[in-house]
Amino acid sequence: MTARAARDVVVHPDATLLAQATAARLLVALVDAQSHRAPLHVVLTGGTVGIATLAAVAASPVRDAVDWSQVHLWWGDERFLPDGDGDRNETQARDALLTALGDALPTANVHPVPALDDTVPTPEAAAEAYAAELARYADDGRQVPRFDVLLLGMGPDGHVASLFPGHPAVDVDGVATAGVHGSPKPPPLRVTLTFDAIRGAREVWVVAAGAEKATAVASALASAPVSVTPAAGALGTERTLWLLDAAAAADLPAGGAPA
Numbered sequence: 001m002t003a004r005a006a007r008d009v010v011v012h013p014d015a016t017l018l019a020q021a022t023a024a025r026l027l028v029a030l031v032d033a034q035s036h037r038a039p040l041h042v043v044l045t046g047g048t049v050g051i052a053t054l055a056a057v058a059a060s061p062v063r064d065a066v067d068w069s070q071v072h073l074w075w076g077d078e079r080f081l082p083d084g085d086g087d088r089n090e091t092q093a094r095d096a097l098l099t100a101l102g103d104a105l106p107t108a109n110v111h112p113v114p115a116l117d118d119t120v121p122t123p124e125a126a127a128e129a130y131a132a133e134l135a136r137y138a139d140d141g142r143q144v145p146r147f148d149v150l151l152l153g154m155g156p157d158g159h160v161a162s163l164f165p166g167h168p169a170v171d172v173d174g175v176a177t178a179g180v181h182g183s184p185k186p187p188p189l190r191v192t193l194t195f196d197a198i199r200g201a202r203e204v205w206v207v208a209a210g211a212e213k214a215t216a217v218a219s220a221l222a223s224a225p226v227s228v229t230p231a232a233g234a235l236g237t238e239r240t241l242w243l244l245d246a247a248a249a250a251d252l253p254a255g256g257a258p259a
């Protein structure tokens with residue numbers, strides 16, 4: 001399965017509507033997919049719009065149309081901090097959505113990146129343990145499950161997951177995860193999916209809002225080198241979708257983005 005370089009772009013008026021529309025899109029995508037396959041594997045993102053999207057999922061009555069017992073949740077990246085730290089993407093996702101889903105979402109279906117503790121002292125140890133968990137759900141000789149939807153936020157520098165411009169993790173291949181040191185965005189220690197893992201997803205959705213992201217959005221959609229704008233390398237095998245607010249789309253050519 002080869003990732004496709006063509007990208008679709010949808011622009012919403014503002015960040016609030018972007019999060020609500022992304023939540024609606026995600027819920028319908030899950031309901032549709034559940035009509036013909038199970039279980040589903042969804043990769044969550046941290047970041048401003050990513051967490052607002054999860055909160056919008058929690059607030060939607062359509063969430064009850066999804067059979068959450070057949071949905072597995074993963075993360076595209078994690079800040080390497082102790083369990084329960086408020087800066088962990090997992091903690092924020094639990095607060096925004098997972099707690100609200102309650103018993104509908106079995107605990108065993110939630111696969112956070114291991115947190116910093118005595119048994120997991122380094123990002124590399126967490127990355128290795130997370131890769132092992134991913135491999136448990138993989139088939140067809142793959143390293144990760146066939147993700148149905150993989151959500152990614154994007155930083156103003158063009159990073160996705162914890163793949164930062166010029167950082168070694170951008171070039172890691174052959175493995176599903178990597179430890180990250182010296183992230184330019186705090187905290188410095190992180191764990192990330194690699195591009196190998198991301199590009200195996202059926203659908204990759206990059207969600208970004210705000211004028212400070214406009215330059216990186218335009219760069220990624222013009223297929224800049226991933227060493228410069230990592231988001232350019234975020235591709236799905238069936239679809240790559242960019243979901244933007246008007247401010248983030250401001251530097252795109254009129255009418256959207258080139259493929």
Ligand SMILES: O=C1O[C@H](COP(=O)(O)O)[C@@H](O)[C@H](O)[C@H]1O
Pocket residue numbers: 045046047048049050077078079089152153154155156160161162185
């Ligand atoms: O640190 C992170 O940042 C990005 C983007 O965050 P945003 O607040 O600028 O939207 C996010 O995608 C990533 O998961 C997270 O770890």
